[in-house]
Amino acid sequence: MGIKxxxxxxxxxxxxxxxxxxxxSGKSVAGNMIVSSLTSMKDRGNxxxxxxxxxxxxxxxxxxxxxxxxxxxxxxREPVEQLLKTKLKLVHAEPVPVKKIHAIADPPEFxxxxxxxxxxxxxxxxxxxxxxxxxxxxxxxERIDNAYVVSSxxxxxxxxxxxxxxxxxxxxKMQDYSGYLLLGHTRFPTNTPGWxxxxxxxxxxxxxxxxxxxxxxxxxxxxxxxxFGYKCTLLTDTEVVAYLLDLLIRKKGLSLAAxxxxxxxxxxxxxxxxxxxxxxxxxxxxxxxxxxxxxGPFAILMGFDNGILGLNDRIKLRPLIVxxxxxxxxxxxxxxxxxEVIPEPDDVWAPKAGEPIIVTLKExxxx
Amino acid sequence: MLYKNPYNHYFxxxxxxxxxxxxxxxxxxxxxSYGANYYDADRDLIYSLDHNCVGCMRCSTFCPTDCIxxxxxxxxxxxxxxxxxxxxKDLYKQAxxxxxxxxxxxxxxxxxxxxxxxxxxxxxxxxxxxxxLREPMELKTFLGRKPDKxxxxxxxxxxxxxxxxxILETPIMxxxxxxxxxxxxxxESVARASKELxxxxxxxxxxxxKALYGYGKNTxxxxxxxxxxxxxxxxxxxxxxxxxxxxGAKPGIGGHLPGEKVLEGISETRMIPVxxxxxxxxxxxxxxxxxxxxxxxYALKEATRxxxxxxxxxxxxxxxxxxxxxxxxxxxxIIAVDGFRGGTGAAPKAIRDNVGIPTEVxxxxxxxxxxxxxxxxxxxxxxxGGFRNxxxxxxxxxxxxxxxxxxxxxxxxxxxxxxxxxxxGRCAWGITTNDxxxxxxxxxxxxxxxxxxxxxxxxxxxxxxxxxxxINSIESLKGNRDRLRGVGLxxxxxxxxxxxxxxx
Ligand code: SF4
Ligand code: SF4
Ligand code: SF4
Numbered sequence: 001m002g003i004k005x006x007x008x009x010x011x012x013x014x015x016x017x018x019x020x021x022x023x024x025s026g027k028s029v030a031g032n033m034i035v036s037s038l039t040s041m042k043d044r045g046n047x048x049x050x051x052x053x054x055x056x057x058x059x060x061x062x063x064x065x066x067x068x069x070x071x072x073x074x075x076x077r078e079p080v081e082q083l084l085k086t087k088l089k090l091v092h093a094e095p096v097p098v099k100k101i102h103a104i105a106d107p108p109e110f111x112x113x114x115x116x117x118x119x120x121x122x123x124x125x126x127x128x129x130x131x132x133x134x135x136x137x138x139x140x141x142e143r144i145d146n147a148y149v150v151s152s153x154x155x156x157x158x159x160x161x162x163x164x165x166x167x168x169x170x171x172x173k174m175q176d177y178s179g180y181l182l183l184g185h186t187r188f189p190t191n192t193p194g195w196x197x198x199x200x201x202x203x204x205x206x207x208x209x210x211x212x213x214x215x216x217x218x219x220x221x222x223x224x225x226x227x228f229g230y231k232c233t234l235l236t237d238t239e240v241v242a243y244l245l246d247l248l249i250r251k252k253g254l255s256l257a258a259x260x261x262x263x264x265x266x267x268x269x270x271x272x273x274x275x276x277x278x279x280x281x282x283x284x285x286x287x288x289x290x291x292x293x294x295x296g297p298f299a300i301l302m303g304f305d306n307g308i309l310g311l312n313d314r315i316k317l318r319p320l321i322v323x324x325x326x327x328x329x330x331x332x333x334x335x336x337x338x339x340e341v342i343p344e345p346d347d348v349w350a351p352k353a354g355e356p357i358i359v360t361l362k363e364x365x366x367x
Numbered sequence: 368m369l370y371k372n373p374y375n376h377y378f379x380x381x382x383x384x385x386x387x388x389x390x391x392x393x394x395x396x397x398x399x400s401y402g403a404n405y406y407d408a409d410r411d412l413i414y415s416l417d418h419n420c421v422g423c424m425r426c427s428t429f430c431p432t433d434c435i436x437x438x439x440x441x442x443x444x445x446x447x448x449x450x451x452x453x454x455x456k457d458l459y460k461q462a463x464x465x466x467x468x469x470x471x472x473x474x475x476x477x478x479x480x481x482x483x484x485x486x487x488x489x490x491x492x493x494x495x496x497x498x499x500l501r502e503p504m505e506l507k508t509f510l511g512r513k514p515d516k517x518x519x520x521x522x523x524x525x526x527x528x529x530x531x532x533x534i535l536e537t538p539i540m541x542x543x544x545x546x547x548x549x550x551x552x553x554x555e556s557v558a559r560a561s562k563e564l565x566x567x568x569x570x571x572x573x574x575x576x577k578a579l580y581g582y583g584k585n586t587x588x589x590x591x592x593x594x595x596x597x598x599x600x601x602x603x604x605x606x607x608x609x610x611x612x613x614x615g616a617k618p619g620i621g622g623h624l625p626g627e628k629v630l631e632g633i634s635e636t637r638m639i640p641v642x643x644x645x646x647x648x649x650x651x652x653x654x655x656x657x658x659x660x661x662x663x664x665y666a667l668k669e670a671t672r673x674x675x676x677x678x679x680x681x682x683x684x685x686x687x688x689x690x691x692x693x694x695x696x697x698x699x700x701i702i703a704v705d706g707f708r709g710g711t712g713a714a715p716k717a718i719r720d721n722v723g724i725p726t727e728v729x730x731x732x733x734x735x736x737x738x739x740x741x742x743x744x745x746x747x748x749x750x751x752g753g754f755r756n757x758x759x760x761x762x763x764x765x766x767x768x769x770x771x772x773x774x775x776x777x778x779x780x781x782x783x784x785x786x787x788x789x790x791x792g793r794c795a796w797g798i799t800t801n802d803x804x805x806x807x808x809x810x811x812x813x814x815x816x817x818x819x820x821x822x823x824x825x826x827x828x829x830x831x832x833x834x835x836x837x838i839n840s841i842e843s844l845k846g847n848r849d850r851l852r853g854v855g856l857x858x859x860x861x862x863x864x865x866x867x868x869x870x871x
Contacts (some may be wrong), residue, residue, distance in 0.1 A: 216837035
């Protein structure tokens with residue numbers, strides 16, 4: 001008997017596949033859409049990790065932080081809940097609904113907690129509240145064995161694990177969710193082991209990242225974010241991208257576009273040719289945040305409460321395609337994945353190397 | 368009776384000459400600046416006084432018929448693992464002179480060389496390597512304080528003004544070598560090369576000859592404990608100022624320039640009389656503690672209207688990480704850490720060979736400490752001391768250096784053969800001598816070309832190595848210890864370097 005192959009070509013091949021869909025009017029897109037988009041690129045993964053992010057998943061708890069936690073051991077639940085109860089106000093706790101299926105053997109346990117900052121905190125000091133949540137996430141990941149925070153944003157649900165995209169979707173009942181922004185990722189892990197915590201998206205607060213590529217600057221980036229208290233515990237290079245964006249945007253106050261040009265900076269030779277104003281601007285960004293620039297091949301999609309950012313490395317070593325029709329914009333590794341959800345797009349194009357694609361909700365969009 | 372000092376017998380080299388091939392051209396006689404070769408007209412033969420030979424290979428290089436070989440003196444003491452050859456010879460020498468043994472160049476003892484125990488990662492399959500012949504590969508490096516955060520106004524314009532930076536086209540600079548320890552021609556060669564390469568050279572503590580002020584944009588002017596040649600004009604002439612606290616070859620003591628080397632031009636530039644020894648005090652007498660250093664840093668910043676980065680150079684010593692942290696907090700923009708293999712024009716041998724620590728571990732410790740304290744951004748880190756090739760440099764940057772200083776290898780590009788006689792001022796290669804006849808042996812134009820070649824070659828190799836790591840900008844290698852692995856090191860050594868064992 002030969003080895004079972006997932007493709008008709010007789011051998012497995014691929015890389016990671018990623019997909020994102022946003023309805024700029026803020027209307028909900030069915031969870032199934034991202035599943036079928038991603039599943040069309042099943043051969044880009046190897047079944048060792050898939051996942052989804054749904055922005056707008058929890059309208060009834062939209063003002064609470066939704067903390068998804070994965071337990072590899074049921075015993076880890078107690079210390080986590082204890083921590084959440086002491087440091088925060090627990091509004092609601094429940095297991096994440098799952099369906100036991102054959103394709104997913106031996107899954108960990110998932111719980112979600114909806115929490116508020118403690119009453120003692122000034123509710124207008126959002127930065128301090130965000131810092132508190134980040135610290136708690138870091139604390140759980142680093143200190144409590146067998147417990148990993150999957151997501152911690154508001155109105156955001158993240159569902160990921162070891163399995164092909166359709167299996168993971170079935171397991172987490174993706175058909176029951178919908179949201180104005182959906183991200184998906186299928187993984188072909190090479191450098192880091194295929195484990196549940198290693199599947200994408202990686203998230204911190206409202207940021208979620210899916211990534212195709214390998215970050216050759218990982219050591220530099222990791223040691224940089226560690227200077228600011230982030231801890232890379234998930235055994236993968238993508239995690240650091242989530243922390244970099246949180247650092248650049250929330251802590252350093254950069255706009256999305258500025259942050260994108262830090263991650264994939266223009267070449268010095270191009271900066272030389274810019275007009276003096278732009279030249280100073282990009283020089284300052286590049287010089288000041290050199291340790292945050294990403295090197296190596298990558299295509300990333302980053303979700304945030306108000307939209308999505310798509311970005312390629314500076315020499316486009318990974319695919320990224322954008323398609324749009326009306327208010328719906330889809331970004332994915334392959335055009336086929338876009339046509340799966342927008343069969344007749346108004347426009348489809350491949351962004352240039354290092355050129356950020358930023359799609360935000362319209363002003364009047366109801367979240 | 369012929370008097371012969373028996374201890375002269377213990378010399379290091381023998382000049383062997385194939386008399387059949389010798390054409391009596393006397394090149395070896397004129398080229399040897401140590402009086403080791405002479406012509407006997409009566410016999411029409413060339414002879415050598417082997418005890419004068421320092422093994423610099425100037426004569427063998429210039430012999431037109433290749434009939435000279437400089438060989439190690441086979442005359443050997445009884446083998447003794449404790450009393451090595453050099454221990455014995457040094458002892459006899461001191462018993463004869465009662466003096467401190469002075470030597471030149473860097474520590475030559477067989478300490479563990481950590482560069483040789485580190486290997487570099489490469490991309491395979493999952494991550495494409497980048498071909499520097501086809502894709503841009505960036506080595507541009509900025510040295511100076513970086514803001515922790517850029518402030519923006521509501522239009523998104525950056526309002527923070529960047530602190531002054533040194534912009535290097537490649538992360539390599541020429542380390543401090545003073546005018547006097549090397550002659551004018553060598554200074555000019557290094558300055559010219561720096562200008563052409565878009566990098567920097569460092570005056571050392573000998574001041575800047577007037578004729579080289581034109582290279583100011585590529586010059587780091589040094590201010591050392593002797594304050595030789597320091598004037599407001601000098602401080603403003605360079606692109607940056609370096610306060611020299613220590614030097615890898617002789618931590619804890621000041622620079623020494625013997626009076627024989629202090630000739631006219633040097634006397635003028637250093638602002639001291641001809642023929643006087645230029646002995647820098649061991650400490651700066653206005654710096655007895657870190658707060659004093661801070662005052663000097665700010666005095667120099669004031670003197671140059673905050674337009675130039677201030678570097679502080681220290682020797683790598685046991686407590687280097689804590690010292691560097693103090694220096695960063697004292698306001699320095701650049702810290703240069705000079706390891707114990709760094710060269711020198713003159714140093715007591717006992718100090719050169721036994722004081723200080725290797726650059727590799729010093730850089731690793733300083734970078735890590737500054738990160739732990741969250742101040743790594745505020746200061747650039749320059750590694751110095753013993754860089755022999757581009758791979759040493761790659762590894763230093765991956766450990767955490769922003770750039771490196773080279774000096775010994777630069778002199779080698781000009782001809783130096785590491786004979787360690789720099790302190791004698793008779794350098795046969797015309798480098799560490801001010802003798803006008805010997806100095807002529809260095810032609811600044813040709814020497815600059817060789818320096819440029821060397822840095823180009825190394826830069827190209829650095830690009831190749833970055834490419835195979837899948838990196839197209841040097842900033843993504845900085846502190847990227849993930850791309851290094853150790854081979855043949857103990858766990859403690861791996862820990863000191865902050866790298867993993869190969870295979871893990
Ligand atoms: S030139 Fe150098 S190698 Fe030749 S005899 Fe003189 S000292 Fe020895
Ligand atoms: S340089 Fe060579 S050929 Fe000329 S005199 Fe000396 S040994 Fe003879
Ligand atoms: S500079 Fe001259 S004296 Fe010094 S080691 Fe090199 S060749 Fe010898």
